[in-house]
Amino acid sequence: MRRFMPALLAGLLALGLSGCSALGYLMTPDQEDADLVVVNDSPQVIYAIALSAGDWAETVSSADGFGLLERGESYGLPLEEGTQDYTLELLGEDGGVLARWRGRFHGERQELTLGADGAVTME
Numbered sequence: 001m002r003r004f005m006p007a008l009l010a011g012l013l014a015l016g017l018s019g020c021s022a023l024g025y026l027m028t029p030d031q032e033d034a035d036l037v038v039v040n041d042s043p044q045v046i047y048a049i050a051l052s053a054g055d056w057a058e059t060v061s062s063a064d065g066f067g068l069l070e071r072g073e074s075y076g077l078p079l080e081e082g083t084q085d086y087t088l089e090l091l092g093e094d095g096g097v098l099a100r101w102r103g104r105f106h107g108e109r110q111e112l113t114l115g116a117d118g119a120v121t122m123e
Contacts, residue, residue, distance in 0.1 A: 034076025035105065038090065039113040040069040044098055046090045046114065051077055053086035053105075067093070079105050090114055 031037055040046050045067035050059045060075065062068045069075055079086065088101045101112055101120040111123045 031074065031076035033078065035079040035109055036077045036086075036088070037074055037109070037111045038069065038077070038088070039074040039111060040071055042098075042114045042116050042118065043071055044092065044114070044118070045070050046098065047093050048091040048095075049075060049077065050089040050091060051079075051086060053079065053084070056080060061091075088112060088120075090120070 036051070038046070038049055046069040047067050048059055048061035049068065051057065058077075060068065060077065085102070085104055088103065090098045090100075092098045099114050099118060099120045101122070103110065103112075103122065113121050113123065115121060
């Protein structure tokens with residue numbers, strides 16, 4: 001077992017340094033507790049998620065500059081208690097807006113999907 005530990009550690013380090021999307025997926029907040037879940041069903045990579053409501057705003061992006069969500073991946077976000085109206089922007093590599101969604105939060109979990117056509121739908 002000791003012989004394999006250095007190889008295992010080297011593999012995990014290489015995976016982390018490569019910016020592998022699978023590693024990013026494992027680091028996604030617990031989606032069971034999320035109020036808003038963003039799903040990427042588009043061939044476009046989402047590099048950042050910007051969420052604003054009332055007088056607060058939050059932007060989530062990968063710390064290493066790689067894409068945050070590739071096709072088939074999802075990311076969960078909490079909304080502050082009492083949040084009603086919100087705006088969500090999905091940003092591309094250059095910071096340009098891939099899609100924008102204006103919604104109303106009623107205390108129940110919402111799932112937003114960026115589709116292959118670039119449109120956002122809610123379930």
